[in-house]
Each structure stands twice: as structure tokens, then as C-alpha cells.
Amino acid sequence: METSRNPRRRTLIVLTALAVTGSLTATGCGGESATATTSDGKVKITVLRSNGAIFEPLYIAEQQGYFEDAGLDVTIKAGAQDTSQNAPSVLNGEAQFAMTDSSGFLKGAAQDMPLRIVTGLQSATTETDPTDGLLVKKDSPIESFADLEGKTVGISALGGTIQFICEYLVQKAGGDPGKVKFVALPTTSLTDAATSGKTDAVFSFGPFYFAGLDSGLRSIGNGMNDVPGMVQGLLFAGQKYLSSNGDTAKKFIDAVAKAITYANEHPAAVKAIDKKYTQVPAAFIDAHDINHYDKTLDTTVMRTVITKMHEFDLLDNEPKDDALYWDQAPTTAGE
Incomplete structure (x- = not known):
């Protein structure tokens, strides 16, 4: 994609x-x-x-x-x-x-x-804990959104709120959002895409976000809560x-x-x-x-x-x- x-x-x-x-x-x-x-x-x-x-x-x-x-x-x-x-x-x-x-x-x-x-x-x-966010493998070199330059991020749909959040937080962290590649994946496949290395990161939400954490993935930032x-x-x-x-x-x-x-x-x-x-x-x-x-x-x-x-x-x-x-x-x- x-x-x-x-x-x-x-x-x-x-x-x-x-x-x-x-x-x-x-x-x-x-x-x-x-x-x-x-x-x-x-x-x-x-x-x-x-x-x-x-x-x-x-x-x-x-x-x-x-x-x-x-x-x-x-x-x-x-x-x-x-x-x-x-x-x-x-x-x-x-x-x-x-x-x-x-x-x-x-x-x-x-x-x-x-x-x-x-x-x-x-x-x-900021009144509640994040229920969505960027997930990477525990040993990933990605430590901030700025590190997504040149990387591939899996999201549930292109062109919408989640892509905007990622690009906005990349820019806010000092990175170039134009250098991030986004791919659309089924929501149920996001965790597997990150753990298998198919993508460098995924932005997940709800039960899929928590399932990703339970599987050993690491969260970067506070998801949409970083744009209160x-x-x-x-x-x-x-x-x-x-x-x-x-x-x-x-x-x-x-x-x-x-x-x-x-x-x-x-x-x-x-x-x-x-x-x-x-x-x-x-x-x-x-x-x-x-x-x-x-x-x-x-x-x-x-x-x-x-x-x-x-x-x-x-x-x-x-x-x-x-x-x-x-x-x-x-x-x-x-x-």
C-alpha cells in the first residue's frame, strides 16, 4: 500500500x-x-x-x-x-x-x-491513560516519533485520524513526516505486523493496543492523548x-x-x-x-x-x- x-x-x-x-x-x-x-x-x-x-x-x-x-x-x-x-x-x-x-x-x-x-x-x-498508541518491538531502535523517518508504520486506514496523529507527532518531535511510509493493514493484523518485523511500528487502539502490549510490544508516547x-x-x-x-x-x-x-x-x-x-x-x-x-x-x-x-x-x-x-x-x- x-x-x-x-x-x-x-x-x-x-x-x-x-x-x-x-x-x-x-x-x-x-x-x-x-x-x-x-x-x-x-x-x-x-x-x-x-x-x-x-x-x-x-x-x-x-x-x-x-x-x-x-x-x-x-x-x-x-x-x-x-x-x-x-x-x-x-x-x-x-x-x-x-x-x-x-x-x-x-x-x-x-x-x-x-x-x-x-x-x-x-x-x-490527559485525564485518562492512553488507550491507543505507537507500538514497536522491545529491542527496536525507535525511541521517539522522530525515529520513524525512513521507517514503515502499519495503520488501520490511510489518510485519516491515525495517519494524521502519527505525522503530527513526528513533526512535533523534530522529524520529517514526509519520510514515513504508511501501510494499511487489518486492525487484527497490526500486532503481528510489528512482532514479525513486517513493519517497523504500528499504531493500534482499544483492545488491539492492549493485546499488543501484552504480547511484549513497547509503546512510544501517549497516543492521541498527546494532542489533548x-x-x-x-x-x-x-x-x-x-x-x-x-x-x-x-x-x-x-x-x-x-x-x-x-x-x-x-x-x-x-x-x-x-x-x-x-x-x-x-x-x-x-x-x-x-x-x-x-x-x-x-x-x-x-x-x-x-x-x-x-x-x-x-x-x-x-x-x-x-x-x-x-x-x-x-x-x-x-x-
Whole structure:
């Protein structure tokens, strides 16, 4: 596999993005249907969640009655495996809200898709131990991200958040990210790739990260926690929907905010949801702390991510802030 700097691959990415944008323009601009309600007057909402994690506050809002108390009838569905592909369903009215991460949303924003972030769900933080990171063999000469120059790093997908994190931390450590080769590998193969020497390092996450440590691999740095404030999970909606249904959208994100507070205070509830809706073994879930949830969107960190992703050729252009956030989203300008 090639890195995203390969000219031919770069052209394919751009053409694919333009093709997607064209299809959204055709189906999305007028495709959002009128607000539907139940027989007792509750507003119907469909939200597409990720297939991995960070969706727990949605189920807590459902379980604790926060959606119902807000007059909402919310259906939670698993969205696309690649959450950036949830955009068409939102723009054509199949769903009103959907999950993705920073890079997933920014790729759409860079193509002028009429989408806006409505709330955060989770951001990188120094308040919790790392649950992802760069792994190398114990006897590897790699001691910092700067040492990745001229090396091959295995990641789960090219061009997204993980590649950005690696390149950003290489540059921050004084290295040249352009001299790092990235290869896409199945997540389940990352540990083997590092231990066998197929790659010089891998960036892994969740149970696969901990499995790598258990197998004897060594971690470099603190993973995404080395970029505190970077949004790892967010909810977005179509601009047209928000302009016509602002009151409903505010009720929705307020209910999610209550659920975020509850999730941080009741880890057992989060773990119960993970056991039901993820493929992670129950023993692993019980043995590890939950992540910290956060609704706040740090616009300063997001601007850094945008600038650097563009510098690293991971974004075609740099979308402005007014093309990113709903005007009632919980934003803050961090340091």
C-alpha cells in the first residue's frame, strides 16, 4: 500500500471525493423530509452511530429517559463502517444526526458539504491513560516519533485520524513526516505486523493496543492523548435540517449532554452498553477503565488539526470555522 502522498493515489482520493460530493448535491439539497412525529406528539429522530465505540451516551440518553423527557422518539442505528460515509444518509433525510471523528467530518467540510457539527462526544485528554498508541518491538531502535523517518508504520486506514496523529507527532518531535511510509493493514493484523518485523511500528487502539502490549510490544508516547482536545467522536447534522429544526436539535444535544455527564459518573452503565453493542470481550471491558466523554468542541485544537492535515496533504483545503459548527454547538476556544 502507498501513503497518501503518492500522486496517483492522491488523484484517486480527490476524484472519489468529488464524485461523492456530486451525488450528495443531487440527492441532499432537497431530500430532507418534513419532521415526523409519533401518535403522542414526540418528534422522530434517527441517529447513526459508529460501529466501534464512543456511542455509549446515545444509549444512556435512551435508557435514562432523557430523549423521552425532551419530547423525542430517537432511533439509534449502526451507521457505515467508515463513519465519514454517514454523510449521504444525513443529507438525504434517512437520518437526522450521525457520528464520525475529526478527520471524517473535515474531509466532507473540505468538499463544501452542507453539514455542521452539533456536539462533541469525546476528545483526547490527559485525564485518562492512553488507550491507543505507537507500538514497536522491545529491542527496536525507535525511541521517539522522530525515529520513524525512513521507517514503515502499519495503520488501520490511510489518510485519516491515525495517519494524521502519527505525522503530527513526528513533526512535533523534530522529524520529517514526509519520510514515513504508511501501510494499511487489518486492525487484527497490526500486532503481528510489528512482532514479525513486517513493519517497523504500528499504531493500534482499544483492545488491539492492549493485546499488543501484552504480547511484549513497547509503546512510544501517549497516543492521541498527546494532542489533548482533539475531537475523537462527534455528532453532525445537515445544515438545512438545523435551519428548519433548531429547537428539536437543541433538545437532542441537551439530552446527549445529560447522558455524557451520567456516563462519566456511572462507568458500570457504560460497560454494560459495551458488552451489548460491541465485539470486545466482556473480560477486557471489565478490566479497563472507561474513556472520558466530553461534549465540548475545542475550536483552537480543531484549527490546528485542519492546518496540519492540509499541510500533510490529508485535506484538499482548509474549511473555515463557519463551515464547521452549528451556531448552538458547545464550542470553546482553548489555549
